[in-house]
Each structure stands twice: as structure tokens, then as C-alpha cells.
Amino acid sequence: MPFYRxxxxxxxxxxxxxxxxxxxxxxxxxxISAAPRNFVHVAFIETEEGESVPNLYGTATxxxxxxxxxxxxxxxxxxxEVRETILNGIIDKFCxxxxxxxNEISGxxxxxxxSWTMEDGQILPEPGEEPAEWYAxxxxxx
Amino acid sequence: xxEFYCTVQEGCIPDSxxxxxxxxxxxxxxxxLGEDQGPVDIGWSEIPEGFGFRGGRPSTTSxxxxxxxxxxxxxxxxxxxxxxxxxxxxxxxxxxxxxLVAARDWSxxx
Numbered sequence: 001m002p003f004y005r006x007x008x009x010x011x012x013x014x015x016x017x018x019x020x021x022x023x024x025x026x027x028x029x030x031x032i033s034a035a036p037r038n039f040v041h042v043a044f045i046e047t048e049e050g051e052s053v054p055n056l057y058g059t060a061t062x063x064x065x066x067x068x069x070x071x072x073x074x075x076x077x078x079x080x081e082v083r084e085t086i087l088n089g090i091i092d093k094f095c096x097x098x099x100x101x102x103n104e105i106s107g108x109x110x111x112x113x114x115s116w117t118m119e120d121g122q123i124l125p126e127p128g129e130e131p132a133e134w135y136a137x138x139x140x141x142x
Numbered sequence: 143x144x145e146f147y148c149t150v151q152e153g154c155i156p157d158s159x160x161x162x163x164x165x166x167x168x169x170x171x172x173x174x175l176g177e178d179q180g181p182v183d184i185g186w187s188e189i190p191e192g193f194g195f196r197g198g199r200p201s202t203t204s205x206x207x208x209x210x211x212x213x214x215x216x217x218x219x220x221x222x223x224x225x226x227x228x229x230x231x232x233x234x235x236x237x238x239x240x241x242l243v244a245a246r247d248w249s250x251x252x
Contacts, residue, residue, distance in 0.1 A: 001242060003205060015192045022195035038197040041205065041242070043149070043189045054187070056147070056207050076252060111252045115216060116245055118223035121238040 001117050001124060002029055003041040004090065007053060007062070007069040010046040017097055018044050024093035032086050033078070034130045039119060056110075068100060070107030075114040077127040083109050143248070144171050144182045146208035152191045154202050154240075159233055160186065166229040171210070174222035179211050205242045206230065212247045219245055 004025050013021070022042040029040050045053055052061035056073050070090055074083070087109050095102055114124040125134060146167050148155075155163070168182040194201040206226060210219075226243045230236065246252075 001244070003242075018193065019195065019198070023198035026195075026198045036197075038239075040197055041201060041203065042195040042198075043201075044193040045189075046193075054147070054185075056149075056205075112244065112246050112250065113252075116219065116223075116247075117242065118220075118227050118244070119239075119242045121224075121227060123220055123223065 001039060001041070001114075001119060002033075002035065002072060002074040003043070003056065004029075004073075005053075005056075005071045006042065006044045006094070007047050007064050007071065008044055009067055010048065012046075013044065013098060020097050021094055024097060025090050028089040028093055029086055032082060032089065033074075034127065036135050064106065066104055066106045068094070068098075068105035070094070070105070072107065072109035074109055074111050075117070075124060075127050076111035077114065078111075083111070144175070144179055144208065144210050145185070146171075146182065146206060147185045147187070149187050149189060149205040149207070151189050151194045151202055151204070154236070155204060155234055162233050163230065166233060167206075167208075167226060170222060170225040170229055171208075174218055174225065175210060175214065202236070203240050203242060204230065204234075204236065206244070208243075208245045209248050209250075210245045212249050214245075214247070 025042050026037050026040040029035060030037050047053060052063040055062055062071055087107050091105055091107060094105060114126045117124045164184045167184055171182050196203050222245055223243045227241050230241045231238055
């Protein structure tokens with residue numbers, strides 16, 4: 001966690017651009033939150049026009065109103081303006097990299113309690129309560 | 143009623159172990175929450191190679207997300223999450239840094 005799913009039209013973004021976007025999303029998220037970079041997950045899901053996709057729990061569908069859509073899932077506990085800043089930062093970077101216009105993309109960030117998620121063998125800490133040793137996780141793949 | 147949805151990276155979790163994983167998820171849920179909370183429904187989706195990233199790099203991480211009955215206390219939920227992660231790693235051979243497990247309350251709308 002966080003997990004950002006980018007809904008994109010089929011064959012619209014090359015691997016190189018997807019990789020660049022994934023790094024940019026990681027940069028934005030980690031520049032604002034306190035998450036280790038290695039905990040930022042990004043997936044690209046190609047969709048047909050008007051197609052809906054399951055949400056993270058497979059319990060409902062996301063029906064984007066734009067050709068491109070960012071569906072993020074983060075730890076709860078940050079002020080709403082922080083969530084908005086993260087989403088806007090991601091959308092700005094996405095548009096910069098792909099040259100799409102801002103009216104072609106929208107998004108939403110949903111949240112869940114940190115204690116409801118386990119990653120790398122540990123229950124996630126609440127935002128603002130991250131212990132120093134948590135950042136050792138970035139060394140796993142570095 | 144319990145539901146889990148497993149999102150895996152293409153080529154990382156072979157079809158041949160998915161049955162064992164489904165059995166393990168079910169047993170972990172029954173052990174932590176009680177069999178009377180079942181049945182356990184499990185769904186799968188696969189992220190194609192080149193479409194999943196972690197920390198800006200190609201990802202091998204599986205994301206296992208579920209919904210469990212409301213009212214689960216922290217100790218029980220922690221036991222469930224840890225046992226699911228342990229079983230996932232044991233069956234797939236994945237490292238502990240290659241699985242994320244989440245279980246939210248059934249009625250949670252966040």
C-alpha cells in the first residue's frame with residue numbers, strides 16, 4: 001500500500017511511458033506522504049471505451065467518466081487536502097508524460113485503516129506513526 | 143460471508159498452485175474467524191507483464207484483499223493477516239516482501 005491503478009485505453013501507453021509514470025507516481029506519493037518507495041504499487045489496466053472494471057475488492061465496478069482514470073487506495077488518517085494534493089500531483093505528472101489534456105483524466109483515492117493491511121510481514125503503521133526501521137524496507141530491492 | 147480477491151503479476155503465481163492457495167485462504171479464515179462466518183469466496187485477476195510496478199520497478203508482488211464480517215478485533219485481524227501471508231509465501235515460494243494482505247470490514251465504504 002498504496003496501490004494506484006491507472007485505467008488507460010488499450011495500446012495507448014508504451015512500456016517505457018508506463019514505467020516513467022509509475023516512477024512519477026512513486027515520486028509524488030513519497031514526496032508528500034511518509035511511505036517507503038518500495039511500498040508504492042502501480043498497475044495499468046487497459047480498458048475498452050466505456051468499459052468498467054472491478055474495484056480493489058471485486059465488490060463493485062469503477063466506471064470512469066474520462067478516458068484515463070486513476071484509482072488509488074491509501075492508508076486512512078491523512079487530511080483530505082493531502083489526499084487531494086497527491087491525486088492532483090499524480091494527474092499533473094501523468095499529463096506531462098503522456099501529453100494528454102487534463103480533461104481526459106480524473107481519479108479518486110479511497111482509504112482504509114492501516115491496521116487492516118499487512119505488507120512485508122508487518123502490519124502497516126498509521127500515517128505519522130512510521131518508525132524509523134520502516135524505511136529499511138526500501139533496502140529490500142535497492 | 144467472506145470474500146477475497148487476489149491480484150497477481152503474470153508469470154508469478156502459476157495456475158497449479160491457485161487451488162492450494164484457495165484452500166489455505168479458506169482455512170486461515172475459518173481458523174481465525176470461525177467456520178460459521180463462511181463461506182469464503184475467492185476471485186483472481188492477473189496484471190500482464192510490463193503493467194505492474196512497485197517502487198517504480200517491475201513488480202512481482204501479489205495483492206490479496208478481502209472483506210470479512212464487521213466487528214473483528216485487532217488481535218484476530220492481525221492473526222488472520224499474518225497467517226494468510228505466511229501461507230501464501232509457503233505455497234508459492236514468494237518472499238514476504240512479495241505479498242500484501244488486507245482484510246476490511248464487510249460494510250466499510252472507504
